Amino acid sequence: MNRFELILGHDDLGVTPLENIFINHYMPVARGDYVKVYLYGLKRCFNQGLAPINNADIAKDLNLLETDVKKAWEYWVSEGILSLECTGTRDALVRFYNITGSILYKNDTHPETIAPKRQTPTNAKEDRIRRMYDTIQDMYESRTISKRETMLFKRWMDDYNFTPEAVILIVEYSLNMINKKERTFTPAQVTSYFETVAKGFYDAGVRDHTEAEAHIRKSADESQSYYQxxxxxxxxxxxxxxxxxxxxxxxxxxxxxxxxxxxxxxxxxxxxxxxxxxxxxxxxxxxxxxxxxxxxDKPKPRWEPKDKTEPISDSRKQAYLDMEVEFAEDLWGELEVNDEDL
Structure with missing residues (x-):
């Protein structure tokens, strides 16, 4: 029996067919990150020669968080256009349905869909790190955490020994300070600002969120003093x-x-x-x-009065009197006036 195989030689040479119904009805109402994950998975359906990957690999390739990839799978499962069957702690079988066919033959049963349940982390720190990224993502609102920022926050925990909760406070503090500036920061400048603030916290001896909160309060008090x-x-x-x-x-x-x-x-x-x-x-x-x-400490006057003259001693007073008596006759004799001269 003959077997047929299309040799592409490179993933970029392949073609991924995408149904118009997805573009017209599903894509407009979905988050952009979810669409990226769907298209990425669909592409792999049509190139079976690619090596298997897990959610962490997908997150790295798409510059997303692994939690975002998991949320995307759960979203498309809820939309009924794919199924997800967990085959291990980090592995799953993702089945993409033909959307038009699913609508036309909706009474036909699909293979059983098993939506992944959130696994209870074997390490409590993993759950804290996941919550850390989710919290920071909420701070960003419409912007997605970049791969560079993801690696930066991880390095803080490894090199600076920051707890996940301390990282959250440092990022929150940094964003508040950036928002007070009167200029726009580029993504690279934001990352650089994050690193500068984190280094300052580390040098101040901060490691956990309690120390981070105390340092923030202290910095606020110092700034107020500088201002005064x-x-x-x-x-x-x-x-x-x-x-x-x-x-x-x-x-x-x-x-x-x-x-x-x-x-x-x-x-x-x-x-x-x-x-x-x-x-x-x-x-x-x-x-x-x-x-x-x-x-x-009384302020010193600009000039100091001269010392008062010391009082004349009795012996010096007597000497002056003796001098007066001795020279009195000579002095007053020259000044005497006779009646005849008048």
């Missing part, structure tokens, strides 16, 4: 790195509160960062810690 100082100085911009480092020295190294720093600001008519740093450094070296300590 710059407002007093009449500076209407964000502080530069060097300026933040200088102010951090006042808060962290010297242990001064914003009230004490405000006292330093009030001690000059034309305050500037360098001058204020000099005042605070002096207070730190003197061991000042509270407002009460600061109040004792």
């Amino acid at each position: 100082i710059f407002k007093y100085l009449g500076i209407h911009r964000n502080p530069m790195v060097s300026e933040r480092q200088l102010m951090d020295t006042w808060f962290k190294d010297y242990g001064f509160s914003i009230e004490i720093i405000t006292q330093a600001l009030s001690r000059t008519s034309k305050p500037n960062m360098k001058y204020i740093d000099g005042i605070l450094k002096n207070w730190h070296e003197q061991g000042f810690k509270t407002l009460e300590d600061i109040q004792k």
